[in-house]
Amino acid sequence: MTFQAVIFDMDGVLIDSEPLWHQAEQHILGGLGVDFSKPPLLQSTGLTTASVIAHWYQHQPWPGPLPAQVYQRIIDFVASGITNSGSAKAGLPALLDVIAAAPLKMAVATNSPQLLLDTTLARLNIAHYFTACCHVDLVKHGKPAPDIYLLAAEKLGVAPQHCLVFEDSFAGVTAAKAAGMTVVAIPAAHEWQHSKFDIADHKIRCFTEVDFRQLAALIN
Incomplete structure (x- = not known):
């Protein structure tokens, strides 16, 4: 071939950039009360950010920001990290x-x-x-x-x-x-x-x- x-x-x-994605999820989703140790667990590497957020919102819904707003926060966090380092x-x-x-x-x-x-x-x-x-x-x-x-x-x-x-x-x-x-x-x-x-x-x-x-x- x-x-x-x-x-x-x-x-x-x-x-x-994978460490930045991990930091973003821990900081933003964790800050909303998501416990990543609770099942159903998720291997998020390679998945879309929207699907990761949807998974946790379905199983551990949080009050306050909608998934679309959380999505933008995560993207902005990662973009800033890429730009800086x-x-x-x-x-x-x-x-x-x-x-x-x-x-x-x-x-x-x-x-x-x-x-x-x-x-x-x-x-x-x-x-x-x-x-x-x-x-x-x-x-x-x-x-x-x-x-x-x-x-x-x-x-x-x-x-x-x-x-x-x-x-x-x-x-x-x-x-x-x-x-x-x-x-x-x-x-x-x-x-x-x-x-x-x-x-x-x-x-x-x-x-x-x-x-x-x-x-x-x-x-x-």
Whole structure:
């Protein structure tokens, strides 16, 4: 299989933002009285923010702000953190340069809203690498549904089977596989051994593990 395009998830793949999401949920939802230790528990990594809020509001409803208002508070919290201290994942700049030199088309497909996509690309100064940028507001269903990956392929003008995807969450890997794409999983350290990532085609710990010669063979 040779590839014509590479699609990146954003949070936890392009940028080390997962700690910010955790802090936002703990600070804002916790401040509203949500007890994250009470069942039904939720693995929120890779899910849409709206679905995370809806889960906790259904099982531990709080008085006061509506879910839509809580959503905006969380987004603003994360956006501020990215603007002030966001940093690219290790090995990302070199990988982007190699792919751009191939040359291959690149896209971002994220479950985050446009504000966070724009904020991240500006903070990392990498917007110029991407032909298409797809955020959750553009699709009816976020990951783990395949919608956003299919949209990215459509915008790139590349068939899904010729797209290579980098994803860190199970929801994202599920979405990309459902779209018919080849997926490289980059699980968080605490999930590295989890069998759920066996559905991915490849698995790496970080971009510094990418074999550029092997990648060049795949994309040429």
